[in-house]
Amino acid sequence: MVAAVETRSAASLEISDLSISYGDTPALSGVSLSIKEREIFGIIGPANAGKTSFLKVLNRMDFFDSKMRVAGEVLFNGRDIRKVRNIYGLRRKIGVVFPLPVGLPLSVYDNVALAPRLAGIKNKADLNVIVERCLTRAALWDEVKDRLDSLGSLLSGGQQQRLTIARALSQEPELLILDEFSIAIDPVTTMRIEEVLKELKDEMTIILVTNLVQQARRLADRTAFFLGGSCVEIGITEDLFTGGQTDDRTRDYVMGRFG
Amino acid sequence: MLFRILFGFMTATLVLPVVLILGTLIYKGGPMISVDFLFTNPVQGMTAGGIFPALLGTVWLVLVALLISVPLGVAAAIYLSEYAADNWFTRAINLAIINLAGVPSIVHALFGVGAFVIFFGFGTSILAASLTLAVMTLPVVIVATRESLQAVPYAFREACWNMGATRWQTIRRVVLPNAITGVLTGVILEVSRTAGETAPIMFTGAAFFLPFLPQGVFDQTMALSLHLFVVSTQVPGMPEQLPFGVALVLVGLVLLMNSFSIALRMYLRGKKKW
Numbered sequence: 001m002v003a004a005v006e007t008r009s010a011a012s013l014e015i016s017d018l019s020i021s022y023g024d025t026p027a028l029s030g031v032s033l034s035i036k037e038r039e040i041f042g043i044i045g046p047a048n049a050g051k052t053s054f055l056k057v058l059n060r061m062d063f064f065d066s067k068m069r070v071a072g073e074v075l076f077n078g079r080d081i082r083k084v085r086n087i088y089g090l091r092r093k094i095g096v097v098f099p100l101p102v103g104l105p106l107s108v109y110d111n112v113a114l115a116p117r118l119a120g121i122k123n124k125a126d127l128n129v130i131v132e133r134c135l136t137r138a139a140l141w142d143e144v145k146d147r148l149d150s151l152g153s154l155l156s157g158g159q160q161q162r163l164t165i166a167r168a169l170s171q172e173p174e175l176l177i178l179d180e181f182s183i184a185i186d187p188v189t190t191m192r193i194e195e196v197l198k199e200l201k202d203e204m205t206i207i208l209v210t211n212l213v214q215q216a217r218r219l220a221d222r223t224a225f226f227l228g229g230s231c232v233e234i235g236i237t238e239d240l241f242t243g244g245q246t247d248d249r250t251r252d253y254v255m256g257r258f259g
Numbered sequence: 260m261l262f263r264i265l266f267g268f269m270t271a272t273l274v275l276p277v278v279l280i281l282g283t284l285i286y287k288g289g290p291m292i293s294v295d296f297l298f299t300n301p302v303q304g305m306t307a308g309g310i311f312p313a314l315l316g317t318v319w320l321v322l323v324a325l326l327i328s329v330p331l332g333v334a335a336a337i338y339l340s341e342y343a344a345d346n347w348f349t350r351a352i353n354l355a356i357i358n359l360a361g362v363p364s365i366v367h368a369l370f371g372v373g374a375f376v377i378f379f380g381f382g383t384s385i386l387a388a389s390l391t392l393a394v395m396t397l398p399v400v401i402v403a404t405r406e407s408l409q410a411v412p413y414a415f416r417e418a419c420w421n422m423g424a425t426r427w428q429t430i431r432r433v434v435l436p437n438a439i440t441g442v443l444t445g446v447i448l449e450v451s452r453t454a455g456e457t458a459p460i461m462f463t464g465a466a467f468f469l470p471f472l473p474q475g476v477f478d479q480t481m482a483l484s485l486h487l488f489v490v491s492t493q494v495p496g497m498p499e500q501l502p503f504g505v506a507l508v509l510v511g512l513v514l515l516m517n518s519f520s521i522a523l524r525m526y527l528r529g530k531k532k533w
Contacts, residue, residue: 088424091421092422095421098418100414102414104415115422118424119423
């Protein structure tokens with residue numbers, strides 16, 4: 001298991017003309033973009049921009065939402081995800097962190113060991129290694145190592161969010177998706193997680209959806225600006241923030257004039 | 260303050276019947292209870308001796324009914340809560356469950372005679388009676404389980420699905436363990452109802468008087484609820500205390516069988532936090 005870390009591949013995504021609607025209400029229309037291996041791809045934009053719907057398509061969560069209609073093409077490592085038979089296998093390659101921390105009502109240990117167990121790992125020693133490694137990388141190990149048996153849902157909000165990240169890492173994901181992860185946690189924890197993400201970038205592709213434009217600026221290599229269901233602009237993050245925008249709306253948003 | 264007193268008073272009036280019933284049963288039936296009463300056969304046209312065949316019969320009926328209805332009911336609740344799409348078919352099933360709960364028990368009894376005794380050919384037997392009881396109490400198990408499944412936050416399911424868990428893996432590892440207290444509530448309600456019902460079993464498997472104990476599920480049996488009816492109304496020259504004794508044993512048996520579920524539920528509730 002340990003050896004797998006160095007040789008692992010990261011995901012690349014090629015999205016063309018993606019449109020999403022719920023019933024008759026469009027949520028996203030005509031988005032085309034590509035996400036490269038081992039980059040942090042930021043997505044900024046106000047509420048209702050279609051950011052979360054976009055993420056749900058990437059790991060085929062639309063499969064469990066009968067109202068969601070999806071058109072267009074998403075290539076994950078060159079494969080069309082809408083034609084992938086084993087969507088469970090696809091999801092295992094994609095770790096997701098939600099806006100609100102979700103500590104499952106299992107012990108801290110079982111929270112992190114759940115995904116490996118689902119993948120069929122039963123050996124206790126292997127699981128111990130994975131749990132310790134993932135908690136360490138999520139900057140949580142030191143705080144919970146003495147109480148791995150206590151309930152994950154009883155940790156503090158910031159700890160639960162790091163637990164969620166550790167759980168996502170336990171899948172050995174090629175792609176890590178964070179959906180406004182810092183919305184419910186304190187600034188100190190946010191900074192710790194941001195440091196973690198900078199390190200994880202070497203191993204996996206990261207999509208960071210955030211309401212905080214400065215967070216995108218600190219972390220993302222490239223950033224897309226979503227507004228009202230379409231993608232206004234995509235560019236090198238630093239350019240978007242230093243006058244290199246091609247669209248006035250992007251400039252106004254990153255300068256805090258609306259949103 | 261006014262409402263506090265008002266609601267407190269209303270609650271007290273609810274408790275009063277319980278206290279009176281239990282008090283009467285213990286006062287009048289208490290002296291009847293003895294090892295002989297519990298563990299010997301009735302004699303002299305049931306006016307003397309014990310009630311062991313009825314006691315054992317009720318245990319049989321309840322356990323067999325539970326064995327049938329709990330797996331069925333839990334499976335149905337899982338389907339309705341976790342798999343079923345919200346369409347006319349699901350709504351029809353939900354409506355059917357509510358209707359099933361509203362069917363009078365004597366109608367269930369006649370259904371049991373037609374379906375289990377005659378059509379399936381089980382005869383008047385523990386199996387036919389327990390099946391009838393199981394059908395009658397299925398809505399209780401289904402509704403209790405479904406409610407507790409739906410009380411498990413949706414975010415837990417999403418988190419599991421995002422990890423690549425199938426619906427079933429999610430149910431088995433996260434949803435069901437957190438809904439188990441609801442299943443136990445269903446079981447508790449079912450045991451109480453099953454043990455006390457008389458109409459559904461009197462045509463399908465319970466006997467007026469049997470000189471022997473049932474050897475298997477295809478035998479007839481005596482049952483406490485029917486026995487209570489019989490000793491209260493059907494036998495002349497019955498000692499006044501005896502029906503109270505039977506009733507007390509019935510209540511005690513239900514409490515005993517439920518105490519296991521209640522203890523388990525309390526233990527699990529203490530552990531459950533999110």
